[in-house]
Amino acid sequence: DTAVSQTPKYLVTQMGNDKSIKCEQNLGHDTMYWYKQDSKKFLKIMFSYNNKELIINETVPNRFSPKSPDKAHLNLHINSLELGDSAVYFCASSPRYNTEAFFGQGTRLTVV
Amino acid sequence: SQELEQSPQSLIVQEGKNLTINCTSSKTLYGLYWYKQKYGEGLIFLMMLQKGGEEKSHEKITAKLDEKKQQSSLHITASQPSHAGIYLCGAGLNSPDSGGSNYKLTFGKGTLLTVNP
Numbered sequence: 683d684t685a686v687s688q689t690p691k692y693l694v695t696q697m698g699n700d701k702s703i704k705c706e707q708n709l710g711h712d713t714m715y716w717y718k719q720d721s722k723k724f725l726k727i728m729f730s731y732n733n734k735e736l737i738i739n740e741t742v743p744n745r746f747s748p749k750s751p752d753k754a755h756l757n758l759h760i761n762s763l764e765l766g767d768s769a770v771y772f773c774a775s776s777p778r779y780n781t782e783a784f785f786g787q788g789t790r791l792t793v794v
Numbered sequence: 795s796q797e798l799e800q801s802p803q804s805l806i807v808q809e810g811k812n813l814t815i816n817c818t819s820s821k822t823l824y825g826l827y828w829y830k831q832k833y834g835e836g837l838i839f840l841m842m843l844q845k846g847g848e849e850k851s852h853e854k855i856t857a858k859l860d861e862k863k864q865q866s867s868l869h870i871t872a873s874q875p876s877h878a879g880i881y882l883c884g885a886g887l888n889s890p891d892s893g894g895s896n897y898k899l900t901f902g903k904g905t906l907l908t909v910n911p
Contacts, residue, residue, distance in 0.1 A: 686836075715899070717901075722903070723831075723880060723903065723904050723906075724901075724903050724904070725837075725882060725884075725901040725904075726901070727898050727899065727900065730898060738898050740898075772836060772837070774837075776899075780824065780825055780886055781825070781842075782825075782827050782839050782842045783827075783839075783884075783899055784839060785829075785836040785837040785838075785839075786836055787835060787836040788834075788835070788836050790834075
């Protein structure tokens with residue numbers, strides 16, 4: 683069974699569209715994250731939730747809105763997609779906010 | 795400026811050779827994590843180091859955290875093609891005692907390792 687699963691794995695969409703990426707973890711972890719990996723493979727944190735509460739919100743455009751309906755899920759909704767949003771988005775979870783994180787397989791978003 | 799510096803950015807070695815990847819910060823590291831990423835896949839957790847001077851090994855991979863907790867090295871002995879991938883170091887740059895909003899897992903830019911058979 684996959685510990686941290688993201689859907690979809692690939693997403694190709696046009697500029698201006700709104701899209702969502704879903705993430706679920708079955709590890710019973712309290713903390714979940716969204717990371718963005720750009721074309722140069724640099725992994726940068728976007729958001730962090732601890733027990734469904736937003737604790738980290740890096741400098742991310744308002745078009746990105748995370749939603750955590752429960753501790754096991756952290757979804758990422760993106761409005762008005764732009765070309766620069768093309769990247770691989772990784773969801774991760776950790777038992778607490780200061781322990782190792784376990785990553786999903788990533789969602790490769792391509793905006794055309 | 796990059797808070798976690800990894801070196802080298804890329805590395806090509808012949809199978810069987812030893813290699814070292816470094817991760818350096820100007821700040822104290824609260825939890826140092828090494829991950830491996832294969833192309834098109836997620837990050838695989840390798841090891842976590844928390845105490846100054848700590849050293850851990852898994853199979854042919856050894857990671858160390860220096861006494862000042864500002865530098866870590868990852869050493870692979872007798873490299874194999876299966877070791878190829880991107881190695882990323884991640885660390886908490888603020889104390890976890892400062893509260894969750896101040897603690898975040900930050901990553902270096904990664905080291906691309908190629909092992910030629």
